[in-house]
Amino acid sequence: MSVVFGVAGVPTNYKGKLKGLFPWLTERGLNAVEIQCTYGFKMSDENKKLYAEKKDKGFYLSMHAPYYINLGSLNNQVVGRSKSNMKDGIELAKSVGVNRIIFHPGGGHENTVEGRRVAIKQLISAINEFTSEIDMGDVKLYPEIGGKSASLGSLDEIIEICRECKYCYPCIDIAHLHAREIGSINSKDVLKEKLQKIKDAIPEKFNYIHFHAYTINYGDKGEIKHLTHGENMPDGREGRPNLDDFVAVLKEMNITPWVISEALDSQEIGAKYMRDLYYN
Numbered sequence: 001m002s003v004v005f006g007v008a009g010v011p012t013n014y015k016g017k018l019k020g021l022f023p024w025l026t027e028r029g030l031n032a033v034e035i036q037c038t039y040g041f042k043m044s045d046e047n048k049k050l051y052a053e054k055k056d057k058g059f060y061l062s063m064h065a066p067y068y069i070n071l072g073s074l075n076n077q078v079v080g081r082s083k084s085n086m087k088d089g090i091e092l093a094k095s096v097g098v099n100r101i102i103f104h105p106g107g108g109h110e111n112t113v114e115g116r117r118v119a120i121k122q123l124i125s126a127i128n129e130f131t132s133e134i135d136m137g138d139v140k141l142y143p144e145i146g147g148k149s150a151s152l153g154s155l156d157e158i159i160e161i162c163r164e165c166k167y168c169y170p171c172i173d174i175a176h177l178h179a180r181e182i183g184s185i186n187s188k189d190v191l192k193e194k195l196q197k198i199k200d201a202i203p204e205k206f207n208y209i210h211f212h213a214y215t216i217n218y219g220d221k222g223e224i225k226h227l228t229h230g231e232n233m234p235d236g237r238e239g240r241p242n243l244d245d246f247v248a249v250l251k252e253m254n255i256t257p258w259v260i261s262e263a264l265d266s267q268e269i270g271a272k273y274m275r276d277l278y279y280n
């Protein structure tokens, strides 16, 4: 396996048709796209065909689940709908050659230790139910670190989900982690410690880790806004987490994850920046 760098969705700076996106990314040394299914697991037949072909030509495709999916909800109807949406997503993924589906653990719980524990338990049993009801093929599910401190998806919660669910692997959004912990990732060592914690807890899943990497503005409740690549924080401080440190840690720990940039309106610039650092 080798490390893979790519973009979240069709970059704002790319104006053409989907077909032309792939050579545009190749020119920049990028070979992954996280297809944004923000409004539902839907895709035109034309796009399905295009993605399926690209998979064969060495592009790596992941898919981001709709934001309304909430498997950690305390409302049974919401959980039931979310489970059925996820099954549709898995079928779609199999049909276009996507083998990673990223999703947000959700919310609606009481933000106390007990409230969060109940919600995570609910989430784990919901995932184990629907994954046992269908053929998963080679599709892996990636619960993502949440950007707000109240939302589900702390580092410990993501580890717990991955430990309890056979098909779950960690999506570590390093910007969300930094934001929800109110600016925790301020050195290479801190980041390394956090990744080591994942490695120790779920060693067999560690090399399949999926990253979202970009810089972020945050406040006392966590995430406020993704920053443009290279942009400073509103108070003039340099954007964090530091992407040079991130790439250095990937090399030092000798892992080969997929790295997706969600830099605001500059995904391809952020992704290329990390890719060039990695290879040069």
Ligand SMILES: [Zn+2]
Residues within 6 Å of the ligand: 064, 102, 103, 104, 144
């Ligand atoms: Zn996300």
